[in-house]
Amino acid sequence: MQCGTTANLIQALIIFLVSVAISVSADAEFYKYTDRDGTIHFVDDPGKIPRQYAKKTKSYAGGQAAGNVTYVRIVGNQVLVPVTLGYNGNRVQATLLLDTGATVTAVDSDIVAGLNVENSKTRSISGRVAGGGIVSGRLARIDFIEVGPHRISDFDIAAIPHDGPRENHDGLLGMNFLRNFHYKIDFENQKIHWR
Numbered sequence: 001m002q003c004g005t006t007a008n009l010i011q012a013l014i015i016f017l018v019s020v021a022i023s024v025s026a027d028a029e030f031y032k033y034t035d036r037d038g039t040i041h042f043v044d045d046p047g048k049i050p051r052q053y054a055k056k057t058k059s060y061a062g063g064q065a066a067g068n069v070t071y072v073r074i075v076g077n078q079v080l081v082p083v084t085l086g087y088n089g090n091r092v093q094a095t096l097l098l099d100t101g102a103t104v105t106a107v108d109s110d111i112v113a114g115l116n117v118e119n120s121k122t123r124s125i126s127g128r129v130a131g132g133g134i135v136s137g138r139l140a141r142i143d144f145i146e147v148g149p150h151r152i153s154d155f156d157i158a159a160i161p162h163d164g165p166r167e168n169h170d171g172l173l174g175m176n177f178l179r180n181f182h183y184k185i186d187f188e189n190q191k192i193h194w195r
Helices: 005-021 051-056 109-113
Strands: 029-034 040-043 058-061 069-071 073-075 078-087 090-098 105-108 122-128 134-147 150-160 171-173 183-186 191-194
Touching: 069 078, 090 105, 090 109, 105 109, 109 134, 109 150, 122 150
Parallel strands: 090 171, 105 150
Antiparallel strands: 029 040, 029 058, 069 191, 073 078, 078 090, 078 134, 105 171, 122 134, 134 150, 183 191
16 A cells, blocks of 8 residues: 555545445445554444444445446556455455456455455465566455445455565456456546446
């Protein structure tokens, strides 16, 4: 994730807008809390808020579903997409770089750790990255991935350990998600229109 208060506010706004966009009820509520590492989380159930953050939580009224639009953040030619990953009752939000060159969706292993996927349910993998280097990680099948109005169940992600300075994203949204949908990126208005 990108450092700095402005970057955190932008990311929080994007996650909030997507949360509102996938809401199916006009009177749904969303809850925001910031963890000890400064990461902002939005949840739709107050029971999902860790006890130590309950007093510092803010609630927001939801709105009608925004249909086939996902609000994204665009930095240069990078399209940063808010996603939700779920496994065994756990949910985490992440920001993934839309990457049509990535075969499999790859997520920072620190983010995947929040899903509590048992190591016995993963397998070792290695792959070549765009620069020609080789990376190793673990392939995990999670219960679902949600991006805007779309959800895929029984979804494979590669958990890759992060190395080096923090990026403005938590991984890559790859073709194992993107090939299932038709979409158009609106760079000017920072949106994805799904068809």
